[in-house]
Amino acid sequence: MLSTALDPTYAQVATLLHREARLLDNLELDQWLELFLPHGVYCSPLGAACVDGEPVILLDDDRLRRQRVFRLLQTPAYAQRPASRTVRQVSNVEVELQADGQVAVECVVVIHEVRVGDERQYGLGTLRVLPTRTRYLLSPGPDGALLIARKEVVLLMREAPLENLSILL
Amino acid sequence: MTDQLSPPPAPQQLDGRWVDQDPAADRYRVRTSAYSDPAVFDLEMSRIFESTWVYVCHESEVAKAGDFKSTWLGRQPIIAARDRTGAINMMLNVCRHRGNAVCRTETGNTVIFQCPYHGWSYGLDGKLAGITDRNRYPSDLAKQIGGLVRVPRVESYRGLVFASLNPDVPELREHLGPVLPYIDHWADGSIGAEYVARTPHKFAYPGNWKFQAENSLDGYHGRFVHESGFAALAHEPGGTEVAADKHEFMAFDSKAGLTRGIPGGHGTLESPGSGLNRQIGVAKVSDRSFDDYHAALSEAYGAERALSLLGSRHVLVFPNLVLMDLNIRTITPISVDRTLVHSFFAEAQGVPAHVNNERLHDLQVRLGTTGFVGLDDLEMFGGNQTGVHARGMEWIELSRGLPTEQVNEAGEHIGAASDETPFRAFWTQWAALLESEV
Numbered sequence: 001m002l003s004t005a006l007d008p009t010y011a012q013v014a015t016l017l018h019r020e021a022r023l024l025d026n027l028e029l030d031q032w033l034e035l036f037l038p039h040g041v042y043c044s045p046l047g048a049a050c051v052d053g054e055p056v057i058l059l060d061d062d063r064l065r066r067q068r069v070f071r072l073l074q075t076p077a078y079a080q081r082p083a084s085r086t087v088r089q090v091s092n093v094e095v096e097l098q099a100d101g102q103v104a105v106e107c108v109v110v111i112h113e114v115r116v117g118d119e120r121q122y123g124l125g126t127l128r129v130l131p132t133r134t135r136y137l138l139s140p141g142p143d144g145a146l147l148i149a150r151k152e153v154v155l156l157m158r159e160a161p162l163e164n165l166s167i168l169l
Numbered sequence: 170m171t172d173q174l175s176p177p178p179a180p181q182q183l184d185g186r187w188v189d190q191d192p193a194a195d196r197y198r199v200r201t202s203a204y205s206d207p208a209v210f211d212l213e214m215s216r217i218f219e220s221t222w223v224y225v226c227h228e229s230e231v232a233k234a235g236d237f238k239s240t241w242l243g244r245q246p247i248i249a250a251r252d253r254t255g256a257i258n259m260m261l262n263v264c265r266h267r268g269n270a271v272c273r274t275e276t277g278n279t280v281i282f283q284c285p286y287h288g289w290s291y292g293l294d295g296k297l298a299g300i301t302d303r304n305r306y307p308s309d310l311a312k313q314i315g316g317l318v319r320v321p322r323v324e325s326y327r328g329l330v331f332a333s334l335n336p337d338v339p340e341l342r343e344h345l346g347p348v349l350p351y352i353d354h355w356a357d358g359s360i361g362a363e364y365v366a367r368t369p370h371k372f373a374y375p376g377n378w379k380f381q382a383e384n385s386l387d388g389y390h391g392r393f394v395h396e397s398g399f400a401a402l403a404h405e406p407g408g409t410e411v412a413a414d415k416h417e418f419m420a421f422d423s424k425a426g427l428t429r430g431i432p433g434g435h436g437t438l439e440s441p442g443s444g445l446n447r448q449i450g451v452a453k454v455s456d457r458s459f460d461d462y463h464a465a466l467s468e469a470y471g472a473e474r475a476l477s478l479l480g481s482r483h484v485l486v487f488p489n490l491v492l493m494d495l496n497i498r499t500i501t502p503i504s505v506d507r508t509l510v511h512s513f514f515a516e517a518q519g520v521p522a523h524v525n526n527e528r529l530h531d532l533q534v535r536l537g538t539t540g541f542v543g544l545d546d547l548e549m550f551g552g553n554q555t556g557v558h559a560r561g562m563e564w565i566e567l568s569r570g571l572p573t574e575q576v577n578e579a580g581e582h583i584g585a586a587s588d589e590t591p592f593r594a595f596w597t598q599w600a601a602l603l604e605s606e607v
Contacts, residue, residue: 044539046368053526055368055514057538063406064534071401071541078394079544122375122506123551159275161371161509166544 003095003103010095013105013138016146021088021109024168029069032168036148037139038062044153044169057158058169068168079166082116082124086167103146105136109153113167123164131156132169188600189564190593195572197593198564201557204377209603210505216602217488218243218502222322222331222344224490225249227366227497227513229328231257235278235293239270241501242332247320248272248282249330252293259320259332260295271317282317291317327356328363329490329497347579348435351484355492358478360469360519366497367529369511370538376550377557378489378502381510382595384546385483385491385498386438388428388586389569394549398535398542426586428570432579434487434598436591442480449524450481450494452531458524465520485591487598495528496536506554512536512543567592 003010016035023032036042042065043050044058060068071077092108109132117124133154141147153169155162187203189196203209217223219242226238226249237250239262246262248271264271264284271282271291281298283290288301295317300306322333324341329352331341338344345352356363374381384390391399429437440451447459454462466475484492491498495517501509514529536543556562570588577583584590 046370046538053522053529055370055529055533055537057370059530059533066406067401067404068541070404070406071397075397075400077397077401077545078548081548120555121551122554123548159371161373161511162538163373163375164544164547165539169539 001097003097007095009097009103010093012146013095013103014093016138017090017093017105017107017136020148021090025086025088027073027083029073029168033065033069036062036065036151037141040065040148041150041152042148043151044155044158046158048154050152057155057165058153072166072168077166079164084113084115084167087112101140102149103136103138105138107134107136108132109134111167111169115164128163130169186600186604188596188604190597195568197567197571197589197596199567199596200564201559201562203599204379204554204557205505207505210377210502212603213502213599214243216605217599219245219334220338221335221488221602222324222333222338222341223488224329224486224499225259225323225332226330227328228257228325228330228363229365230276232365233278235280236276237272237279237282237293238276239272239274242320242334245334246270247332248295248317249323249332250279250282250293250295256294257323257325257330258294259323260291260317261320263318264289265297265314265317266300295319327352329486344433345486347432347581348484348486351429351431351435351437351482352486352492354478354482355484355494357470357474358466358495359515359517360465362518364497364515364517366513367516369513370533370536370540372510372512372538372543372547373503374508374510374547374550375506376508376547376554377505378500378508379595380550380553381498381500381508381546382485382488382491383592384549385485385493386428386436386591387589388426388438389589390546390549394545395542397545398540401541402534428584428586428588428590430574430582430584430590430592430594430597432581432594432598434595436485436594438483438586438591440481440586442476442478444476444479448481449479449528451535452495452528454524454527454531458521458527461521462517462524469519485595487595495532508550567596 020035042060043056045056050056072080089110090107094106096104098104111130113128115124119125135152136148137150138146139149187200189198223242225242230238231249231251234251234253237248239248247259248262249257249259251257262270262272266287266289269284269286271284281290290299292298297311297314297316300311320332320334321336322338324331326341426440449462463475466478481494489500495515497513497515499511503509514532516525535541567589570584570590574582574584574590582590
């Protein structure tokens, strides 16, 4: 069943998506980790969708997500020194309530990214726009609030050679 | 008959040479302009990429009749297509009528290449198959034109397809001669049939193509550039941290490992296999996958070679191909300061699916589009490119290990794992091609 903007679930989804975008933009990544269910999957395909056994851009379980955040926050990850600044825009949100109580979401997320600096150094100071169509499967967590069971980020530029995709998507 | 390619343009007169070898002083230096000067880049394209053998694709990328791939050879747009006889043809992706590209997709399967502009069509072997409304042309025009301009030389070895725009190059096997044993060693990791190249991860970086070529054999940078990646992969969420320099992920053994500079500009970075770390190359896999792969290798090649194959070896095949354990990596120069890298997972044949799945996962996590390890390498190349434009820093230093390296009977130079030995082989070949007189 489609949920519309006036529906309480739609409002809950919108709040979650906006909060996630803000946490990622602010590099509050430990809090971002807690938006996922422990078995949650975070992935990004090279083709139209992530398929088992096929090469992908990203396929993280809980452990890899935590290792990725650890790398970005607590190690000298040179691809993020200087770090990227990002602004994410979430729109075109469609919400579908499923019979099992899960919520399927498809939306457009546009990530604007710049690494602090300017053209006097290669790779810095260039504004990059990464349009995505992002799909979520959300499930109620222990306290009833919706958490992420699956997040699949389909990059518009997925088939092109990408430069330094070291930020979280 | 199809036309011959026109010869490369005569090089501009450039001031001086780029490689300074001074055996007496144990110094080996390269001019920074070799990485930053657009005129040098143009010369590299004509003297290396459009004159010698260059890697183009893996046979498995065009596995079936009608499969094609459009790519570049040097800076020439080409199509590689498999025809119904099983042959792989390569030709310029340029319609003989008005010069339009006849193929605008990167990969696919077709029966014919039809130019979208006026409908001229060509077979999988490049032969002209049809001219639209042909009676408005002289009657023998189709015969005069023949077809798409063919790449004059295409040969393959162990599934790796190379081509040359120069009809006079020696046979591929002769050209690859000194590096053949290392290609064999890599290719033997697939059992009973050659590897299958899967959908590639693709990267771009703002730097010269030679930074990637060199870095593939650089056993010196890992402790620094990859401290982050190694620490993250060893990180146990909720557990205690392991010091970065204690990680098993430190891929190349500083004591038992070695570097090899091979005549022809090729090279290796090697860590011998002992089976003790229960890794496949540098890939950490489950005990089950290690045991299954080890058993399959032992059955196919015997115990001793199986252990050798479990070691890690990066092989650079001059100028643009890197074979790293389970990875085929191609380097595509776009301009003096921009490069594309395609990284194909090489799926081994003759082993259980779970072995490949684990190795693919390992490759993606380390060296994929969002890899913990590879992205920090690309960051170095941008930093390098910034530096090589500086005046007052005219030379970079490639002398590491020069005083102590050994030369064996095959003419290979052998250095320690962190030595710059293979870079010197690379640059010596590069200089032989670029600094030669016309």
